[in-house]
Amino acid sequence: MIKVEHIAKKYGKVEALQDISFEVEAGEIYGIIGPDGAGKTTLFRILTTLILADKGNACLNGWDVRKDYRLIRNNIGYMPGRFSLYQDLSVEENLQFFASIFKTRIETNYHLIKDIYQQLAPFKKRRAGALSGGMKQKLALCCALIHKPLILFLDEPTTGVDPVSRKELWDLLKQLKAEGITLVVSTSYMDEAGRCDRIALMLKGHFLSVDTPQNIVNHYTDDLWAVSSCNMSKLLTDLKNYPAMKSCYAFGDVHHISLQQQATAYTTSQQALQTYLENLHHNELSIRKIEASIEDCFMELAARSSLENKKPKQYV
Amino acid sequence: MYKETHTHEEHLSIVAQGLTKRFGSFTAVDNISFNVKKGEIFGFLGANGAGKTTAMKMLCGLSKPTSGNATVAGFDVSTQSEQIKKNIGYMSQKFALYEDLKVWENMRLYAGIYGLNDNEIKSRTDEILQQLDFQNERNTLVKALPLGWKQKLAFSISIIHQPDIVFLDEPTGGVDPAARRQFWELIYQTADKGITVTRTTHYMDEAEYCNRICILVDGKIVALDSPKQLKETYSAQNIDEVFRLLARKAIRNQ
Numbered sequence: 001m002i003k004v005e006h007i008a009k010k011y012g013k014v015e016a017l018q019d020i021s022f023e024v025e026a027g028e029i030y031g032i033i034g035p036d037g038a039g040k041t042t043l044f045r046i047l048t049t050l051i052l053a054d055k056g057n058a059c060l061n062g063w064d065v066r067k068d069y070r071l072i073r074n075n076i077g078y079m080p081g082r083f084s085l086y087q088d089l090s091v092e093e094n095l096q097f098f099a100s101i102f103k104t105r106i107e108t109n110y111h112l113i114k115d116i117y118q119q120l121a122p123f124k125k126r127r128a129g130a131l132s133g134g135m136k137q138k139l140a141l142c143c144a145l146i147h148k149p150l151i152l153f154l155d156e157p158t159t160g161v162d163p164v165s166r167k168e169l170w171d172l173l174k175q176l177k178a179e180g181i182t183l184v185v186s187t188s189y190m191d192e193a194g195r196c197d198r199i200a201l202m203l204k205g206h207f208l209s210v211d212t213p214q215n216i217v218n219h220y221t222d223d224l225w226a227v228s229s230c231n232m233s234k235l236l237t238d239l240k241n242y243p244a245m246k247s248c249y250a251f252g253d254v255h256h257i258s259l260q261q262q263a264t265a266y267t268t269s270q271q272a273l274q275t276y277l278e279n280l281h282h283n284e285l286s287i288r289k290i291e292a293s294i295e296d297c298f299m300e301l302a303a304r305s306s307l308e309n310k311k312p313k314q315y316v
Numbered sequence: 317m318y319k320e321t322h323t324h325e326e327h328l329s330i331v332a333q334g335l336t337k338r339f340g341s342f343t344a345v346d347n348i349s350f351n352v353k354k355g356e357i358f359g360f361l362g363a364n365g366a367g368k369t370t371a372m373k374m375l376c377g378l379s380k381p382t383s384g385n386a387t388v389a390g391f392d393v394s395t396q397s398e399q400i401k402k403n404i405g406y407m408s409q410k411f412a413l414y415e416d417l418k419v420w421e422n423m424r425l426y427a428g429i430y431g432l433n434d435n436e437i438k439s440r441t442d443e444i445l446q447q448l449d450f451q452n453e454r455n456t457l458v459k460a461l462p463l464g465w466k467q468k469l470a471f472s473i474s475i476i477h478q479p480d481i482v483f484l485d486e487p488t489g490g491v492d493p494a495a496r497r498q499f500w501e502l503i504y505q506t507a508d509k510g511i512t513v514t515r516t517t518h519y520m521d522e523a524e525y526c527n528r529i530c531i532l533v534d535g536k537i538v539a540l541d542s543p544k545q546l547k548e549t550y551s552a553q554n555i556d557e558v559f560r561l562l563a564r565k566a567i568r569n570q
Contacts, residue, residue: 035491036490037462132364132365133364159490160486161364162364163363163520164559164564165364189519232525250497250504251497252521253543253544298493299493302492
């Protein structure tokens with residue numbers, strides 16, 4: 001459904017996208033996951049024909065983003081990260097307006113938006129600008145769906161949204177997938193990866209990896225341990241000072257660590273680590289082997305690609 | 317270091333009793349009571365509109381409670397809001413940094429606003445730059461820093477006057493996972509020094525780092541405990557699950 005080949009985009013000296021290639025199949029939920037500044041929005045704007053890439057090609061449903069932009073615009077839905085409906089029009093008027101520019105009627109595809117629109121219905125005379133954040137987002141989604149697009153692009157739909165609403169939104173995306181709509185969704189929440197069929201992990205204009213969430217987790221190479229004690233701050237410092245430590249970072253209510261891979265060395269055993277920490281007076285100590293999460297994988301891939309955490313250029 | 321006043325109850329940074337805020341007939345914060353210990357990392361969780369921001373505003377001395385009372389760093393939020401402002405740090409989601417000023421100039425500006433003298437400004441600036449490993453960035457314009465770096469700088473500046481307590485409003489949206497962790501280590505270090513850290517967050521996994529969290533639903537505290545204890549109480553895998561269980565009961569819609 002989407003084919004992207006060697007897309008690159010620069011803003012001045014900043015390389016927002018560097019040689020990005022990927023394909024999205026019809027009917028899948030494709031997640032683009034990465035922090036702010038990764039290039040997610042730039043990629044969305046190129047695919048939705050709002051800006052042109054410096055290099056490379058992209059096709060949606062066989063249509064070229066340069067030549068066939070009119071066809072593409074008629075057949076996709078796009079919900080940008082920033083609220084971009086008409087603030088001075090009411091809820092109802094916004095929806096009517098988007099229906100009319102796509103030459104359709106609200107009733108035609110009402111089944112797609114019914115569940116969300118019912119929540120908006122009590123406020124349908126209210127100006128869009130006066131809605132709460134959650135309601136604005138619901139309205140924007142209705143407007144993006146009103147013409148039953150082939151592909152729906154959602155740029156960070158869950159940023160700043162509380163967990164309950166986040167879950168509702170993902171449940172809704174699943175329903176849209178069942179209707180045959182292809183979905184491309186960006187997010188900076190790593191824990192949403194599992195809701196996608198396939199994900200691209202993105203950092204600094206690069207894709208670090210593209211696969212199903214499960215395969216990405218399966219490819220994590222090291223043994224990963226979760227360690228906790230009753231003094232987590234001291235534990236972090238002590239773990240970092242452990243001789244065989246490879247990586248060590250806070251992760252929720254535990255610390256995740258991996259040890260250097262020297263099978264013969266005593267220091268890489270769990271028993272050795274346990275003794276070391278007990279000698280440093282850690283109580284309620286727990287060390288257990290765990291499966292990596294997408295976030296662990298992201299950090300490992302980023303470290304390996306050495307894209308992570310570079311110091312900024314010296315400003316003269 | 318830069319203040320002489322001390323709390324009545326030396327080990328408590330926040331004491332809130334029956335704190336309530338009404339806007340007309342709407343009760344934004346409904347009779348909440350809790351204590352926060354000195355050096356604790358305390359999290360405020362709630363859905364949009366649950367009352368987090370209103371509660372924070374009252375604790376920062378920016379909004380007067382309708383009823384109930386609270387002391388922050390030993391000062392009364394209703395009558396001593398000026399002293400509170402001097403003794404707290406505040407960091408919002410939108411970093412209050414001047415993009416067109418250099419790193420040291422931003423530090424100089426805020427330190428000056430908080431009334432530090434020249435010697436204190438110099439020593440605090442050096443101390444912070446060293447802690448952040450920012451020595452080479454002293455003369456960098458803030459706009460040239462990556463997001464994660466700005467965040468660490470904004471946080472360090474919010475405690476440049478070494479307050480008793482710092483309030484963080486949704487501090488970690490959008491930064492990359494490694495930078496998020498570095499920020500957390502900075503919070504750990506801050507709490508270890510005895511500065512209380514109070515924060516709101518939407519990231520449920522971020523809540524897990526806190527010593528204790530309080531969950532607000534419809535302006536009321538529905539749960540307050542350590543993440544570990546909450547997970548046990550509600551037989552949940554993680555805080556996200558606890559939150560969804562409790563927030564489902566919310567009546568207030570937007």
